[in-house]
Amino acid sequence: xxxxxxxVADFVGARVVGDGSGRISGVASLGAASAGDLVFVEDExxxxxxxxxxxxxxxxxxxxxxxxxxxxxLLSDQPRLAFARAAEFLLPPQGVITGVHATAVxxxxxxxxxxxxxxxxxxxxxSVEIGPGTTVAAGCVIGPKVSIGSDCRIYPNVTIYPNTxxxxxxxxxxxxxxxxxxxxxxxxxxxxxxxxxxxxxRLEIEDDVEIGANATVDRxxxxxxxxxxxxxxxxxVHVGHNVQIGEDVVIAAQTGxxxxxVVEDAVIIGGQVGIADHVRIEAGAILGAQSGIPSKKxxxxxxxxxxxxxxxxxxxxxxxxxxxxRLTRKK
Amino acid sequence: xxxxxxxVADFVGARVVGDGSGRISGVASLGAASAGDLVFVEDExxxxxxxxxxxxxxxxxxxxxxxxxxxxxLLSDQPRLAFARAAEFLLPPQGVITGVHATAVxxxxxxxxxxxxxxxxxxxxxSVEIGPGTTVAAGCVIGPKVSIGSDCRIYPNVTIYPNTxxxxxxxxxxxxxxxxxxxxxxxxxxxxxxxxxxxxxRLEIEDDVEIGANATVDRxxxxxxxxxxxxxxxxxVHVGHNVQIGEDVVIAAQTGxxxxxVVEDAVIIGGQVGIADHVRIEAGAILGAQSGIPSKKxxxxxxxxxxxxxxxxxxxxxxxxxxxxRLTRKK
Amino acid sequence: xxxxxxxVADFVGARVVGDGSGRISGVASLGAASAGDLVFVEDExxxxxxxxxxxxxxxxxxxxxxxxxxxxxLLSDQPRLAFARAAEFLLPPQGVITGVHATAVxxxxxxxxxxxxxxxxxxxxxSVEIGPGTTVAAGCVIGPKVSIGSDCRIYPNVTIYPNTxxxxxxxxxxxxxxxxxxxxxxxxxxxxxxxxxxxxxRLEIEDDVEIGANATVDRxxxxxxxxxxxxxxxxxVHVGHNVQIGEDVVIAAQTGxxxxxVVEDAVIIGGQVGIADHVRIEAGAILGAQSGIPSKKxxxxxxxxxxxxxxxxxxxxxxxxxxxxRLTRKK
Numbered sequence: 001x002x003x004x005x006x007x008v009a010d011f012v013g014a015r016v017v018g019d020g021s022g023r024i025s026g027v028a029s030l031g032a033a034s035a036g037d038l039v040f041v042e043d044e045x046x047x048x049x050x051x052x053x054x055x056x057x058x059x060x061x062x063x064x065x066x067x068x069x070x071x072x073x074l075l076s077d078q079p080r081l082a083f084a085r086a087a088e089f090l091l092p093p094q095g096v097i098t099g100v101h102a103t104a105v106x107x108x109x110x111x112x113x114x115x116x117x118x119x120x121x122x123x124x125x126x127s128v129e130i131g132p133g134t135t136v137a138a139g140c141v142i143g144p145k146v147s148i149g150s151d152c153r154i155y156p157n158v159t160i161y162p163n164t165x166x167x168x169x170x171x172x173x174x175x176x177x178x179x180x181x182x183x184x185x186x187x188x189x190x191x192x193x194x195x196x197x198x199x200x201x202r203l204e205i206e207d208d209v210e211i212g213a214n215a216t217v218d219r220x221x222x223x224x225x226x227x228x229x230x231x232x233x234x235x236x237v238h239v240g241h242n243v244q245i246g247e248d249v250v251i252a253a254q255t256g257x258x259x260x261x262v263v264e265d266a267v268i269i270g271g272q273v274g275i276a277d278h279v280r281i282e283a284g285a286i287l288g289a290q291s292g293i294p295s296k297k298x299x300x301x302x303x304x305x306x307x308x309x310x311x312x313x314x315x316x317x318x319x320x321x322x323x324x325x326r327l328t329r330k331k
Numbered sequence: 332x333x334x335x336x337x338x339v340a341d342f343v344g345a346r347v348v349g350d351g352s353g354r355i356s357g358v359a360s361l362g363a364a365s366a367g368d369l370v371f372v373e374d375e376x377x378x379x380x381x382x383x384x385x386x387x388x389x390x391x392x393x394x395x396x397x398x399x400x401x402x403x404x405l406l407s408d409q410p411r412l413a414f415a416r417a418a419e420f421l422l423p424p425q426g427v428i429t430g431v432h433a434t435a436v437x438x439x440x441x442x443x444x445x446x447x448x449x450x451x452x453x454x455x456x457x458s459v460e461i462g463p464g465t466t467v468a469a470g471c472v473i474g475p476k477v478s479i480g481s482d483c484r485i486y487p488n489v490t491i492y493p494n495t496x497x498x499x500x501x502x503x504x505x506x507x508x509x510x511x512x513x514x515x516x517x518x519x520x521x522x523x524x525x526x527x528x529x530x531x532x533r534l535e536i537e538d539d540v541e542i543g544a545n546a547t548v549d550r551x552x553x554x555x556x557x558x559x560x561x562x563x564x565x566x567x568v569h570v571g572h573n574v575q576i577g578e579d580v581v582i583a584a585q586t587g588x589x590x591x592x593v594v595e596d597a598v599i600i601g602g603q604v605g606i607a608d609h610v611r612i613e614a615g616a617i618l619g620a621q622s623g624i625p626s627k628k629x630x631x632x633x634x635x636x637x638x639x640x641x642x643x644x645x646x647x648x649x650x651x652x653x654x655x656x657r658l659t660r661k662k
Numbered sequence: 663x664x665x666x667x668x669x670v671a672d673f674v675g676a677r678v679v680g681d682g683s684g685r686i687s688g689v690a691s692l693g694a695a696s697a698g699d700l701v702f703v704e705d706e707x708x709x710x711x712x713x714x715x716x717x718x719x720x721x722x723x724x725x726x727x728x729x730x731x732x733x734x735x736l737l738s739d740q741p742r743l744a745f746a747r748a749a750e751f752l753l754p755p756q757g758v759i760t761g762v763h764a765t766a767v768x769x770x771x772x773x774x775x776x777x778x779x780x781x782x783x784x785x786x787x788x789s790v791e792i793g794p795g796t797t798v799a800a801g802c803v804i805g806p807k808v809s810i811g812s813d814c815r816i817y818p819n820v821t822i823y824p825n826t827x828x829x830x831x832x833x834x835x836x837x838x839x840x841x842x843x844x845x846x847x848x849x850x851x852x853x854x855x856x857x858x859x860x861x862x863x864r865l866e867i868e869d870d871v872e873i874g875a876n877a878t879v880d881r882x883x884x885x886x887x888x889x890x891x892x893x894x895x896x897x898x899v900h901v902g903h904n905v906q907i908g909e910d911v912v913i914a915a916q917t918g919x920x921x922x923x924v925v926e927d928a929v930i931i932g933g934q935v936g937i938a939d940h941v942r943i944e945a946g947a948i949l950g951a952q953s954g955i956p957s958k959k960x961x962x963x964x965x966x967x968x969x970x971x972x973x974x975x976x977x978x979x980x981x982x983x984x985x986x987x988r989l990t991r992k993k
Contacts (some may be wrong), residue, residue: 084517
């Protein structure tokens, strides 16, 4: 819905330079912007292009304030962040549903909050609780005793196993499986056959977590798997049983975390990283794409980037690659 | 449905040697063939086994033309291709549905082409367009304003997010998610919290693309993700936001392409390859399985095979491995 | 349901020391146990903690038999195995459904065994056979001519393509796709376009197999893909067409097996391993996480661990890493 530039500025904490009364209805890239759109620039060298675009206004940093322009500016310390928040303010999620669809199968003991929306063919089993403002889209299957907080968005065809708990404002993309059995077996020494170790723990996902399409998160074996507040998980990531993930962690696509791994707050993990069982990644560490952390290892060091398999500090790894290339050429 | 050998030969562009009037109803391997089946051989050394099989006829290359045999032959420059095309001609897809099933939920504003088939429990939201001859199988959820061309096959439990566009003859296997949100966040410098960067772009998939089971393809952040004509994508592949994939590209299972990567025409990518953001893979390049291409790299060279992480020309990589093995043994 | 300690001991083949008449209703970790729970210890150093826990009884090895304790003990040669089997005995699967739900769409020609349970919105196509005691949970789509044995558990939103055959006691987790088309194409030399090679084979899964969430298993191209008895496959694993997997194999998350790979009995494969086409992994081999086996390689050796890409015996690989680190430091 259209808002005045001043309203947008107030929401994102920016300062208007120029006329704040114009109406803005969306955000766009410089190339695609039209008069109703906001655009943003993070550095001076792109400012001229932004001012020359068809956008209705430009979010920029302090570098733009001396600029002579008829186009209104929104000045922010963090222009990219202001742009992201403006989009959140202006653009409600697409394809939203309302009410409980006639084709949903909702158990009589389930409790739905005010304005919770339950899509076509959703199945909600006994003793489920769903908070106000939460959307569960078509085809989802929500197992017994699952609890979902308020203002969550569960996209289509998601499966949530029994007893899983989601906080508020959690976003779960299509095809995700939450709370499935962990991969734990005991081998009979006498017969070589595997028996299932009990996978009867819980999965707890805190507020503001987002989980990408077709990712899988197992519940704990005996206790709980936990994903901390604000953590973002990309498509096709695997989180094993008993894994403990802290707050504000970012995990890129196709990474796998084995059983009982611990990832502390504010860790950044690239794509296709493999983290073995019982590993600990200390707060603020960064793991380069495809790196591998062997079983029980501890990765220390805020801001240090690790790379390779087995992962080592990236400077060391790059030197090793250079050494190998040099020795090969010399031969 | 059974066809005469001559009809098959006409369809695939082969030449019949022997009696072209026999009826053929399927294709098979040498070991499993029966009298109604076609088999194929690509080289002379397997010809005797093919002729000794129970198959009704043999597709072969020019090497077979001097052969004395009572079994009819279909001669082709490309026997394997002729076999593939014969299978397409003889064998309609299995498990096909027809009509709109009574349990489907189709929005009144959706437009379905002639002979489009909508399976059990499919959900089709507002303003969807589905072309003639297209099948959407059970459990699929098709978001608002999605457009699907003609003669597509969408297998069960696929989710397509709003505004996604598919061309003609696109095949999407079960569990695939198309058009999901990309993995883009802005970190607030002051609080360390992540905010969602807008993921409001489109996904465009051109004609004759095939996408394997449980793969995920994100839509663009502000603009479009694009998959070019004839490209084939295997199971569990991840395609990030804004990725541009050319025509006739082949991507094996579990490979991941990060945001804004560009893959030009006719590239061949092995399994579990990791392609970081803003990488460009130039036309005709080949990436070996598990190789990794670091952020912003350009991979040049038609027909050159790259391997390793970071990926280098395979000859160089193999020499490095040999150097390392030699130095280790010497020690 | 609660059982006497003696009943549990009889089921798992353990010996009760102390009072066998107490009732036990579950299993737990040492920290979470209450009076109705069993716990286990595998070595003497944790025994005191187990005896000090709130658990009603402790499963332990022979090392515990001399222990003076008022808490009953269950002595077993394999305490962890006894614990796993006790859990199986005491804890029925959660979220079980019964009967055929009114919203399921079951074809008239399908045959359901006694006490087979078909969940909400399940689709069962023509000529499907489902054995007694098997559960097919909400949202699954079971294609024509699929055969599922007895006492299987198919979790929600699973898709099974036509002609797939599952044995008895097979567990398939949510979102899995079984029997999808393999990734096989033939490139036309003249045009550079890819044509689909026929993917019309079968998928056969033997008794006691478990397959993790969102994994994908392709059917054979012309013949069969096969997964042997007792094999356990973790989340997001990819099994390509014509792959032959033996009995009691364990495959951790996100591993991929390319077309026609052969994995013999009792192999253990770590996470994110890549196995190229036509590879053979001989019985009892162990592949470390993220290792890569190039096309057509044979991995020999029961109990030998391989690691790296290309995979080599782990001792050799570790020596190479050490050599490289040493040469780099020296430089």
